[in-house]
Amino acid sequence: MARAGLTADRVTLAGAELADEVGLDRVTMSAVARRLGVKDASLYVHVRNLEDLRGRIALLAADEKTIRIAEATAGRAGKDALVAYATAWRKYAHDHPGRYTATQIPIEIDPELLARALGPWRAVELTYSMLRAYALDEPDLTDAVRLIRSTLHGFTSLEAAGGFAHARPAEDSWVRCLDALHALLKHWPAHDPVHDEHDEGAPA
Amino acid sequence: MARAGLTADRVTLAGAELADEVGLDRVTMSAVARRLGVKDASLYVHVRNLEDLRGRIALLAADEKTIRIAEATAGRAGKDALVAYATAWRKYAHDHPGRYTATQIPIEIDPELLARALGPWRAVELTYSMLRAYALDEPDLTDAVRLIRSTLHGFTSLEAAGGFAHARPAEDSWVRCLDALHALLKHWPAHDPVHDEHDEGAPA
């Protein structure tokens, strides 16, 4: 009987494809095995269990998304870079809804696996370097990174969940939100004196 | 044999409690039945199936979150209202992680059920009325609502997923992000003709 030639990566890829097609929560060991023309039990050689598989899909998605963003922002700066960054992010979520969902869910990922994965770390680094054009100092820079990532993730997530049922096309709001974020980064406010009057720079 | 006195709401509540305790994906019909001291099959009188139960949990969470936000923002305006709104949002996500997760996942909710649920609609309305203090006109108002909701959802979602492993406490970033959002709403940029490095964002 011919071997299927499976590896952990091929199993993960099959699971990711399945996630995009039918939704992450319908990614089962059985379904992945069927897609690979293999019995369920055979998968456990390459993947610890279903949760491990989900974690691997999440890491794969993080890697792919990071690569797409890196390519899109290469050689760009300022608002150009911001728009390219954000558009690549949103496009990845559209192109791979199942994979993207995997990145949202709090998953216990094998620490050893996580250490070898570059995606999550490089994604944050990319955000930092993209924001360097805006001349923010710490800790504002970290806060801005978190704000940007939160907004992009929140927008794509709400959009995917059908949260923008309003008449106005999500695309139009997206463009204007990027305008707004760009303006915000250019004029990042000092510590708000309304709630706290004392000096602004107080890093840890 | 005494009856358990189940209703759809009681089943939903048990599922929601379970979701907060062990995670939404471990909310099974069996587990909910066990918690209620009842056999699995008995639940199907009150709930169509597992997906229906998840949808009901999501609607319950939306309702609860909306109520919390409404209470928190009552009688406040401007930045006070924004902070109260955002803090109530984030606190609900912290207090009820499982319920909150249910609101994120794209769920096919029974349309009839959805029509009777007030949470999702009132939540958006609350955002609109909170933003009225900032004097934005359509379509900027809708875009601002979407930006705010995206950022709040994204921040709490990333925070819950452990996305802020950096040294700086998430709480500190949260406060500064609200400062930033307030500043952004006060100086919402006009439509950006073309990105020019030296243009001053003309406030509306």
Place this chain on the structure above:
DNA sequence: GGTGTAGCCTAGGGATATTAGGAAGAAGCA
């Protein structure tokens, strides 16, 4: 008290996750 409805049960089919152990291909070495 009689009757009907609904809530809860038992029984069971089908699917899934996971483990244990066996057979067969592939790879190294004589």
Place this chain on the structure above:
DNA sequence: TGCTTCTTCCTAATATCCCTAGGCTACACC
């Protein structure tokens, strides 16, 4: 080529789920 060993994949088996069908009984209403 023949032997050894490792890995891959399989069969078999268990436990847990989801969900349906049909029966029994508590409770409301007459």
